[in-house]
Amino acid sequence: MERSVDIEKELDGITLREEPQPILSMHPQKFALWLFIVTVVMIFAAFTSAYIVRRSEGNWLDFELPSLFGITSGIILLSSISMHWAYISAKKDRIAQLRIALVSTLVLGIAFLIGQFSAWGALVDIEVFFVGNPAGSFVYVLSGVHGLHIISALIFLVVVLVKAFRYRVHSKQMDTMEMCVTYWHFLDGLWLYLFLFLLLNR
Numbered sequence: 001m002e003r004s005v006d007i008e009k010e011l012d013g014i015t016l017r018e019e020p021q022p023i024l025s026m027h028p029q030k031f032a033l034w035l036f037i038v039t040v041v042m043i044f045a046a047f048t049s050a051y052i053v054r055r056s057e058g059n060w061l062d063f064e065l066p067s068l069f070g071i072t073s074g075i076i077l078l079s080s081i082s083m084h085w086a087y088i089s090a091k092k093d094r095i096a097q098l099r100i101a102l103v104s105t106l107v108l109g110i111a112f113l114i115g116q117f118s119a120w121g122a123l124v125d126i127e128v129f130f131v132g133n134p135a136g137s138f139v140y141v142l143s144g145v146h147g148l149h150i151i152s153a154l155i156f157l158v159v160v161l162v163k164a165f166r167y168r169v170h171s172k173q174m175d176t177m178e179m180c181v182t183y184w185h186f187l188d189g190l191w192l193y194l195f196l197f198l199l200l201n202r
Contacts, residue, residue: 033179037186040149044142044190048197051138055201061133065198066122069143072115073195079108080188087181093171095164102161105184109154116147142194146187153187156180 054060086101120140123129128136160180163169169177 027175029175030179030182033183037183040186040190043145044194047138047142047145048194051142051197052201054134054138059133061128061135062202063126063128063135065139065202066119066126068115068119068122069195069198072112072119073192075108075112075115076188076191079105079112080185082108083181083184087177090164090169090174090177091171095167095170098169099161099164102157102164106154106157106161109150109157113147113150113154116143119143139198142198146191146194149187149190153180153183156183 082101082104086098086105089095089097089101120143123136123139128139130137130140157180160169160176163176
């Protein structure tokens, strides 16, 4: 709790007033989210580093990524746009638009997961399996672990959506919305990074 304390000092007839400096603080749940994001970044940094090291050792299967991965990348970009629309709507207390935007983001997120799963099927069609050459294994691991995080983000999104329908997300109550937006945009950016990484390091 901040306490307002004024300390007055007399110095040669001049009164000096010392005001307390504002204490910078962060919402504890937001801080926990950022710690989690840093952890996820470290995990995928380790994965991509291992990918590069293993690729340099040879015995690396060369294959084209399924075009579905490109389609899902477009879907996840659209989901970021709809999520930003939801954020702006919440700040402006446009509750109806907020709900539509959140539902749109939820649908796009589910479509992304379905597309990723279908892309795995396309990999099987060209005989690239999870067990076998490490080139294929890494694609499954990178996309699969990212997919698990997307599932967690969808659960978070459902929580926010329920709150929106209960009028508990608006311009005066943005903490949960801001955390959901941050996490969603992070995962969107993470997938785009992974997709480009896989394209450039075949």
